[in-house]
Amino acid sequence: MLSTQTQNSFLTEDFLLQSDFAKTLYHDYAKNLPIIDYHNHLPPAEIAGNRQFENISKVWLAGDHYKWRAMRTLGINEHFITGGASDVEKFEKWAGTVPYTMRNPLYHWTHMELKRYFGIDDLLTSANAEEIFHYTSQQLRQADFKAQGLLEKMNVETVCSTDDPCDNLEYHEDYIRSGKPVKLYPAFRPDKSFAIENPETYRAYLQKLGGLVGFEINSFDKLIEALSLRVDFFHSRGCRLSDHGLENMVYSKDEQLSSDSILVKALRGNSLSKEEIEHFKFKTLQKLCKMYHAKGWVQQFHLGALRNTNVRMLGVLGPDTGFDSIGDFDQASALGAFLNHLDTTDQLAQTVIYNLNPRDNEVFATMIGNFNDGSIKGKIQFGSGWWYLDQKDGMEKQINTLSNMGLVSCFIGMLTDSRSFLSFPRHEYFRRILCNIFGKDVENGELPWDEKWLGKLITDICYQNAKDYFNFSPTNYKI
Known part of the structure; x- marks a missing residue:
């Protein structure tokens, strides 16, 4: 261990805990809880191979x-x-x-x-x-x-990777057979299956997907059939979550448009109108979401990122290299219409929606209440502060908004959304911030000094709610 320098009050055991009650909540209830990291971008190959x-x-x-x-x-x-x-x-x-x-x-x-x-x-x-x-x-x-040891050091119980429908999940299978204590589950991320706005790239993707399922994807029905087969495959490998990254939710009620005609048009290399693109995305997503509901999956929607704004650097380095920002999109109307479309036929799965623009926190926090139907606790979730908002101010705002507009006691808590094996102290960061918010309210006389009950709520938010919300179990594996 390197020599310790005097740091005064920085990063002590009471870091971010500004009241005695906050310290009690963190040290006695939150600190030692296992971690369920239900959304990240860790490479399964590196976990299975114990890099x-x-x-x-x-x-x-x-x-x-x-x-x-x-x-x-x-x-x-x-x-x-x-x-x-x-x-x-x-x-x-x-x-x-x-x-x-x-x-x-x-x-x-x-x-x-x-x-x-x-x-x-x-x-x-x-x-x-x-x-x-x-x-x-x-x-x-x-x-x-090594990779697995780094996860175990942080008391990680479960991690969910992010996987394209074309992934064969071989590394998940290898890891499952190893019987390691940290559980690894795939999560279905089908963004490329409806990314029809770039016909050339999309045609190449459909060829890859078609080769995997064993038939040519030359119609909308064939696309849905292929995706259904991949959902079945993922489900047999323990998958119980899907995830989607969109600028904003899409919704189209224009019955003059045909998903099949749009797909054929793209396969021919023709450019598509904005209305055609949105209609195709909506039709594909609503089919997928009904599959998730039938399987008992949780669906996640990460909304609000404006990606690849620097075209010059995109050409040099490619995507996901640090040139994305918060987007300024209209979220409420299409999101409400999309969720309502699924709920109308009682096919709305458990859903987590993540917001990237803090101006829309109240929109998301109130939207979830429209579709919580009493079937399960916290069926529709306002997800933790995401990307640019997974910092102290962003998390405090998300927690406070959810508290004001819904029930923070039902919240399923933090996730890393990270590509790094060293990012898991972000769960600690979240837990300290959460305990400090509750502790401050107690010190101010805004909440009762009820350690046992508030300790239970902290335990629920940091761990138990997520454990109950997701249907994770070794019996899910069918290899």
């Missing part, structure tokens, strides 16, 4: 566009971010960036991750970058610092 990371740059900097954006903002050349610089050089550049990230959540996350995984109390700077790089690399060479 050993060569150094901290490989496990911490690769793929982390949060860090990349900060480094670019500071004026660091792309060579040291995603380019050909050595891993040591990239880490040194990141270490030099960290002191400039104060008041950005990256500053908190960086030091929580160094402390929780590696026992490092020192604040990361250029001065100690080389020492920390080599110290952490030594630890990462140990057996319990």
Whole structure:
């Protein structure tokens, strides 16, 4: 362990806990609960293969566009971010960036991750970058610092990856057979199956999907048949969730349009109108959502991201490299109409909706109440602060809005939505923030000093609600 420097009041055991009651709630009720991470982007191959990371740059900097954006903002050349610089050089550049990230959540996350995984109390700077790089690399060479060990260190009980319908889930199968304590489940992410706005890319995807299911996809009915087969396959491999990323929900009641004609038009390489694209997406999604309901799945919708705004950098680096932002989309009308469409025939599955624009928090928090029908606790969920909102201010606003407009006691809590094996202290971050909100209300006399009951609510939000909400069980596996 590196020598500990005096840090005054930063990152103590009571970090973010500003009242005695908040400390009690966190330390006695939240701290040691297992983690159910029901949405992330960890590579199943690396979990199943128990990847050993060569150094901290490989496990911490690769793929982390949060860090990349900060480094670019500071004026660091792309060579040291995603380019050909050595891993040591990239880490040194990141270490030099960290002191400039104060008041950005990256500053908190960086030091929580160094402390929780590696026992490092020192604040990361250029001065100690080389020492920390080599110290952490030594630890990462140990057996319990492989991918599975990193999950176990954070008391992770369940992780759900994000998987395209064309994925064969071979790594999930390998992992299931290994009998490891951390459970790994796939989650169905069919965005490419309705991404018809780019006909050339879409045709290539349908060819891939058709090759997998064994028939040509040349009509809308064939597309739905293929997706149904893949839903069946995913279900047999333990999948109980789907996920979708959209700018905003789509809804079309234009019966003059034909999904089949739109698909054929795209297959011929013809451009499509906005109305045709939205109609096709809606028709595909509503078919999928009815499949999910029939299977007893949970469906997730991540709404509000404006993606690939920098065309020049998209051409250089590709998507998911740090050039997306919060979008300014109309959410309420189409979202309400879409959920109502499914509810009309009682085919609305358990649903989690995630908002990316804080102006729409109240829209999402009130929308879920329209479709909670008493069938199960918290059937429709306003998901945790997502992407740009999974920081202290964003999470507080989401929690407070849900408290004001619904029942935060039914909330299924936090997820990482991350590609990094070192991101799981974000659950701790959320739990501390949650306990502080409740603790502050008690100290202010706005809630009763009822430790037992409030401790139960904290336990529910941080763990038990998610455990009850998702139908995760070893008996789900049918290999």
